[in-house]
Structure formats: C-alpha cells, structure tokens
Amino acid sequence: MLIFKQSRYIALLVGVILVSFSAISLMNPAGSAATGENMIEMGKLNSASHQSVERLVPQAASVLHRTSPSASTITPMLYTTAAKPAHTWTRTVHAGWLSPEKLQRKDAAQKTAIPPKPKVTVVKASPPAAQVPKIAATGTTSVIPSKAVTQYHPPATLFFSRTKLLTKEQQAEATWSYAVSEEDLHLLQKIVMAEAEGEPYKGKVAVANVVLNRLRSANFPDTIREVIYQKRQFSPVANGRLKRVKPNKDSIKAVNAALLGVKEVTDDTYFFLSLTLAQDLTVHHSRTLAKTIGNHTFYK
Structure with missing residues (x-):
C-alpha cells in the first residue's frame, strides 16, 4: 500500500492492467478455463512501456497476496452473453438499375402532346400592271368604270375632230387639240x-x-374659261354662285370621266336647262x- 500512497499513477496503471487482463480472459475463455491460471504473455510486448508494465506486475501480485492471503489466484468473471452474442444482425443491400420509365413522372404521361402549328406559306401575288381604260369609239356613249376614272389624272391635252371629242x-x-390648264380644270369642276x-352622277357628266x-364647236368660244x-349662258355665273362653290368628289370624278371620253349625251348636245327653275x-x-337626266333636260 505504500507504493500506491507514494504514487497515484502506479495505482492507475495497475487498474489498467487488471482491466486489460479481464478483457483478454473474456476474449479467450477456453484457455483460462482449461488451465485455471491467469497467464500473461509479456514477451509479445516489445515496446519500452510494455516492459515497464512487466516489471510492475509481480509487485502488484505481491501486494494483493499481502492484503488477501486467502485469494492466491485471480479468477476472472466470464459473461457468456458478452462473449457470444445471442443475435446476429445482418444487413442486406439490394442493388438494381433504374430505367428511364421509372424516372419519368406519372403526371407527365398524362399530358396530351400538343401538335406543332402548321406552317402557313404566304404567297404574294404581283400587282397587275396599270392599264389605261379603253374607251369605245362606237355609239354615242362610251363607258368607263367609275373606279378607273378616279385612279387616273385627267388628260393634259384634248383631241377634237370637226364633229366629236x-x-x-x-x-x-x-x-385640232386643246391643252387643258389647271385653271381650266378647276373652272370646269366648279361649273359642274x-x-x-343635287343631280345624279350621270347628270354631272x-x-x-x-x-x-x-x-369643240365653231359657234362657241375657243377656251373653257370663255365658254363658261x-x-x-350659265346662270351660276350671273348670280355669283360659281365663285362660292367648292367642287365635291362626285363633281371632280365626273369632270375626269368627261375629259377621258365618257359621254352621257351626244357630241352635238349644246344646251340644257331645268324646266322647273328656268325663267x-x-x-x-x-x-x-x-x-x-334628273331635273335637267338636254337639247341639240
């Protein structure tokens, strides 16, 4: 006991040795039970620390003999439950490949596939070439579609024979020919x-x-201004209405048609009047x- 009192580390070392011995006995119960002795093979410990432990073992044994004379040997307690476990747990791992079908979401299969939009090919047709309306020379009246008249400017020159335009x-x-000026064109639109x-379109033409x-006639002046x-001859000139009016679309279209050759009366028609208004x-x-035509009566 004096040794243990002098150094606490020796007591701890002895305790470690005892615990190690008990663990060795548990790991090899067959050898301990057969011989009935506690054997420590210290030759297997080659390090310096193991050698020091070997020197301390006899001292520890003598101390134990002095304190307990009746206990000559130390018999370790064996626990079969610790030496041999009753149940052995095994872990089974199953491995397998995941196919793309398994990785696919269930709701994805329910979605309806949207068909691609059909391609629409736009073919641009080239616009037809502009065609100047042809005027029929036969008969007293020539017909030009009203839409065609508004698409073309009136001619700059008029051509006359002795009897017709x-x-x-x-x-x-x-x-002979006559050059139509801007003033002539505007005056003709205003007189119409x-x-x-208030007359129909044919009456304006x-x-x-x-x-x-x-x-055209030799019996009347030779310019549009002088004729008007x-x-x-024309009542709007006398009462001043000619200066106040502003030509509308129908009047402009009717003048363009007449200059292009549209004729609602014959070439030998020189007069017109309203029987209800004329004095x-x-x-x-x-x-x-x-x-x-309308409220106007035309005369040769």
Missing part, C-alpha cells in the same frame, strides 16, 4: 358643281359634256330634245 388613241384623226350639285361640246363666262324657255321651244 376624240380619245388619246384616236388622236391621229384629230383636226354649281349647275348639278352630261353638264361637263355640254361644256366640252361647246369648246360667255354672257347669258327663259326659248331653248326648250327652239331646240331639239336630246335627253333628260
């Missing part, structure tokens, strides 16, 4: 507006025809009736 294609037959504002027929401003009916009694 000619088209551009018939200029080889012309005996002033004389036939017929009024323009009468002015152009007078321009001739004394006692002087000399023309009505002295001239030949040609045609009635």
